[in-house]
Amino acid sequence: MRIALVLLGVAVALALPFFVYPILLMTILCFVIFASSFNLLLGYVGLLCFGQAMFLGLSAYIAGYLLKTTGVSIEIAILAAALVSALLGGFVGFVAVRRTGIQFAMITFAFAQFVYFMLLQSDFTGGEDGMQGIPRSDLFGLVDISDSRTFYYFVLAMTALAIFAIYRVIHSPFGEILKAIRDNEARVESLGFRPERFKIIAMMISAGIAGFAGALKATVFQFATLTDVSWTVSGEVILMTLLGGMGTFTGPMVGAAAIIFLNDELAQFGEWALIAQGVILILVILFLRRGVVGEAGALWRRMRNRNKG
Amino acid sequence: MFDGITPQLLFGQLLIGVINGSFYAMLAMGLAIIFGLMHVVNFAHGAQYMLGAFVAWLLLSTLGVPYWGALFIAPVVVAIFGLVMERLILKPIAHLDPLYSLLVTYAATLVIEGAVRLNYGSTGLPYSSPLPGGVNLGFMFMPWYRLWVVVFSIFTCLGTWLLIEHTKLGAYLRAANESPETVESFGINVPRMVTLTYAFGVGLAGLSGVLAAPIYQVSPSMGSTLMITIFAVVVIGGMGSIMGAILTGYLLGIVEGLTKVFYPEGANLVIFFIMLLALIFRPKGLFSGEKS
Numbered sequence: 001m002r003i004a005l006v007l008l009g010v011a012v013a014l015a016l017p018f019f020v021y022p023i024l025l026m027t028i029l030c031f032v033i034f035a036s037s038f039n040l041l042l043g044y045v046g047l048l049c050f051g052q053a054m055f056l057g058l059s060a061y062i063a064g065y066l067l068k069t070t071g072v073s074i075e076i077a078i079l080a081a082a083l084v085s086a087l088l089g090g091f092v093g094f095v096a097v098r099r100t101g102i103q104f105a106m107i108t109f110a111f112a113q114f115v116y117f118m119l120l121q122s123d124f125t126g127g128e129d130g131m132q133g134i135p136r137s138d139l140f141g142l143v144d145i146s147d148s149r150t151f152y153y154f155v156l157a158m159t160a161l162a163i164f165a166i167y168r169v170i171h172s173p174f175g176e177i178l179k180a181i182r183d184n185e186a187r188v189e190s191l192g193f194r195p196e197r198f199k200i201i202a203m204m205i206s207a208g209i210a211g212f213a214g215a216l217k218a219t220v221f222q223f224a225t226l227t228d229v230s231w232t233v234s235g236e237v238i239l240m241t242l243l244g245g246m247g248t249f250t251g252p253m254v255g256a257a258a259i260i261f262l263n264d265e266l267a268q269f270g271e272w273a274l275i276a277q278g279v280i281l282i283l284v285i286l287f288l289r290r291g292v293v294g295e296a297g298a299l300w301r302r303m304r305n306r307n308k309g
Numbered sequence: 310m311f312d313g314i315t316p317q318l319l320f321g322q323l324l325i326g327v328i329n330g331s332f333y334a335m336l337a338m339g340l341a342i343i344f345g346l347m348h349v350v351n352f353a354h355g356a357q358y359m360l361g362a363f364v365a366w367l368l369l370s371t372l373g374v375p376y377w378g379a380l381f382i383a384p385v386v387v388a389i390f391g392l393v394m395e396r397l398i399l400k401p402i403a404h405l406d407p408l409y410s411l412l413v414t415y416a417a418t419l420v421i422e423g424a425v426r427l428n429y430g431s432t433g434l435p436y437s438s439p440l441p442g443g444v445n446l447g448f449m450f451m452p453w454y455r456l457w458v459v460v461f462s463i464f465t466c467l468g469t470w471l472l473i474e475h476t477k478l479g480a481y482l483r484a485a486n487e488s489p490e491t492v493e494s495f496g497i498n499v500p501r502m503v504t505l506t507y508a509f510g511v512g513l514a515g516l517s518g519v520l521a522a523p524i525y526q527v528s529p530s531m532g533s534t535l536m537i538t539i540f541a542v543v544v545i546g547g548m549g550s551i552m553g554a555i556l557t558g559y560l561l562g563i564v565e566g567l568t569k570v571f572y573p574e575g576a577n578l579v580i581f582f583i584m585l586l587a588l589i590f591r592p593k594g595l596f597s598g599e600k601s
Contacts, residue, residue, distance in 0.1 A: 048408050095585060098592040102350050102407045103548060106540045107588065113537040114581040121574070231537075235415060242412070271427045278419030285413045286401055 013156055022152045023220065028260045029159040030217040035240040035252035036166050037209035042238075043247035044170055045202050046182035048105040051092075051112025052210055052237050057229030058115055059085040059211030060218035061125050064134040067219070074137045074145070074219060078158070081215035082208045088115070089207020093200035100185075109231065116229045130225035134218055151220070158216055162209055167249065169205055178202055232274065239281045245291025254293055319570055320449040326566020327559070328455055328524065331462035332517055334558025336535065337542045338466055339513040341554040342473065344543075346486050346506045348407045349399060352414040354539065355532030356421040357511045361387045361518020362527045363425060366436055376439035380519050387515025392508040399507065400500075418533065426529040433526025458520055465516070466555045473551055482506060541584045546596050553596025 016025055034056055041047045063081035066072055072080075096107040119125045126132070136146040145154045169175050180188045181195045188195050218224045227233065236259060244255025259277070266273040284291065290298060336354055343351045351357075364386050365379035374382065394417060402409045443452035473479035481502065485492045489499045518532075525531055538561075546557030561580050568579040575582075587595055 048411075050411075095588050098588050099544070102348075102411060103544060105408065105411060106350065106544055107584070110537060110541045110544065110581060110584055114578065117577045117581075121577070231533075235419070238412060238415075271423045274419050275423035275427070278416040278423065281416035281419070282398055282413055285409055285416070286398065289405075289409075 014153075017149050017152045022148045024260070024264055026152055026155045026220040027217070028257050029155050030213045030220060031237070031240065031256035031260050032253045033159055033162045033213035033216070034210055035237050035244070035256040036163060036249075037206045037213065038237045039241045039246055039248075039252040040166055040169065040206045040209070041202060042241060043252075044175065044182060045178045045199060047199060047202070048102075048108075048238075049203070049206070050105040050109035050238070051115075051231070051234050052108075052206075053229050053231065053233035054092075054112040054115040055085045055089060055207040055210035056214035056217070056233065057119065057224070057226070058088060059214035060224035060228050061119060061131060063215035064131045064218045064224045065124055067134050067137055068131070072137065073140055074154075075139060077137070078212060078215040078219070081218075082212040085211020085214065086204045086208030089210075090200060090204040092207070093203030096203075097196045097199045109234070112229065112231065112234055116226065119229055120226060125224075125226075128226070130223055131218075132223050134222045134224065136219050136222065155216060155220060158212070162212055163253075166209060170249065174198070174201075235281075236277065239277055239284075241291075242284050242289075243280065243291055245294030245297075248291065248293045248297065251291045251293035255291065258292075314570060316448040317450075322566045322570045323563065324449070324451070324455060324566075325569070326563040327459055328562070329565060330559040330562020331459055332521060332535065332558075333539060333542050333562050334466055334555045335462055335517045335520075336514060336539045337546065337554035337558045338469060338551055339510040339517075340539060340543055341546075341549055341551050342469070342513075343507055343510040345549045345551070346482055347399070347403070347410075347503055349410040349414070349507070350407065351507075351510065352411055352536065353394070353417045353421065354414075354511075354514050355534075355536030356418040357387055357391060357514040357532070358518040358521070358535065359425070359527075359529060359532035360390065360421065361515030362436070362522040362525075362531065363429070363518070364515070365519040365522045366434055366527045369436065376519075376523070379522075380516070383519045384512040384516040387518070388508040388512030391511025392504060394511075395504050395507040400504070403503075422529050422533065429529070431529055433528040433531075436522040436527055438523040454523055458524065461520065462517075465513075469513070470551055470555065538580055541580050545580075545584050545587045547593060550596045557595060 034052070037055075038049065038052045041049050041052075059081040062084050063077045066077040066080060067074065092108060092111050096104050096111070099107060120127060124131075136151060139145050139154065145151050170178075177188065177193060177198055181198060185195050188198075214228060217228070240255035240259045241252045242255070243258060244253065245251030262276060262280075263273050266276055288295060336358060340351055340354055343349055343354075361383050364383040365376070368374035368379045368382060369376070398413050398417060399410055402413060438452070438454045440453040440457055443450055443454075443456075445451075473482060481492060481497055485497070485499050485502055493499045521531070542557050542561055543554060545561070546553035561583065564583065565576060565579055569576040
């Protein structure tokens with residue numbers, strides 16, 4: 001059953017660019033990775049990083065800079081950018097885990113703004129204008145993938161890689177400890193683990209994957225702007241995760257697809273996109289806290305139990 | 310490095326720092342009061358501050374109500390708005406993790422700012438000063454209105470602090486924070502007190518907004534940009550301490566102003582550097598030592 005679903009998903013993903021505008025699909029894929037990286041922290045460690053956009057945006061600029069000024073191939077640029085992002089994540093984690101709960105959220109929020117100002121004032125980013133004309137270099141220095149549809153398959157493969165990495169983290173002994181920290185931090189500490197260390201490492205992994213998404217996004221659009229670092233994007237990823245269902249593996253992906261689609265539809269109405277996001281977030285928090293996927297899963301389990309009994 | 314720094318520049322920036330600090334202090338104080346009783350980090354504080362400024366602007370431009378009238382009316386209007394917000398979106402999730410209330414007030418911010426921008430555009434609207442002119446102090450020029458803002462904000466902060474730390478009403482508030490059941494058993498309606506406290510904190514944000522209207526441009530994003538700094542102020546001062554929030558607010562405003570004189574490039578970043586240092590060396594908050 002599950003294998004059939006995955007195969008169906010792969011078939012749909014492979015066929016989609018023949019029916020839907022590839023750039024829109026690639027945007028969705030980037031945000032699928034981004035939202036999943038955020039969910040790794042909120043859903044599995046219980047940490048609300050209210051500045052996830054700093055990893056996305058910083059990494060986009062770094063990948064763009066590498067591709068523009070050096071001759072490195074595309075995968076090197078993306079990995080290097082993700083690495084820098086992971087280091088930033090480690091530093092933010094080191095400082096922010098000193099406070100728990102709600103203050104962790106506020107510190108990461110302030111941090112993201114700090115990164116925003118740094119990027120705004122740096123010379124290499126192009127300031128308010130952003131960084132234009134980022135090339136799609138050859139894969140491994142050999143394969144030309146610059147055509148939009150070919151590039152979609154590249155992005156799809158990268159997304160699969162990132163999602164697989166998150167899956168491995170969640171279903172590892174390390175991931176079990178993360179979930180235990182979420183459920184009862186004092187208990188984990190009493191077992192001889194140091195929750196702070198695990199949180200910092202989780203931050204690094206999450207930031208690295210978010211950075212991976214940002215670098216990919218920069219090559220998709222071939223530009224990087226300050227919007228990617230702004231707090232609206234940090235908020236957007238929260239909405240995606242909650243709408244889909246935090247702590248579920250597929251929830252953030254569904255949420256990302258839904259919100260990017262909505263943004264695309266509402267793009268011509270200006271302010272309405274943000275208002276719609278706000279209203280949806282309020283409704284989700286008030287009435288649908290498990291998210292679409294979480295509620296569907298609960299419903300599925302209830303039905304199965306009823307059939308059994 | 311200190312060449313070319315005239316007294317005019319130094320004291321001018323110092324004044325701007327105190328002015329900014331007044332707003333940091335008033336907003337951080339409102340945030341601390343709301344957090345202290347409800348454990349809600351009111352992200353919408355910035356948007357409510359903006360609403361205060363907008364209501365003042367609307368009162369003047371449509372009904373001709375002058376600044377001094379708006380100073381009383383606008384905070385009440387914004388407080389009523391806060392009352393409705395508390396009942397509609399905060400009360401239903403009061404029993405949940407505080408992260409949800411942060412997110413729901415964030416969502417409310419998107420809606421409030423979006424709605425204002427939709428109706429009035431995103432450009433700043435001017436609001437002329439009710440106290441034009443000023444006095445020349447020799448070393449600098451002091452506009453009357455700015456003097457009024459500094460004095461008024463200090464009195465508001467001290468008054469609120471006295472109200473909460475040194476009156477019976479404040480004692481109820483602090484007791485309800487420690488143990489709502491006990492306070493309830495004394496016949497006090499705690500849910501109503503919570504609603505009114507939120508409305509009071511929101512009203513303070515609205516009052517700050519009216520105060521800010523003649524100084525900064527009235528624009529939909531005036532609150533959210535400020536909110537980022539306020540979060541840093543609250544983190545530095547330590548959550549929940551009212552005096553801590555007030556003092557940190559003024560202090561950081563002044564430090565920011567002085568940075569503009571001596572190292573202008575760093576002015577945007579100095580508060581975040583202080584936040585980093587405070588987190589590393591005083592992880593419990595600058596003013597939390599007095600309480601614990």
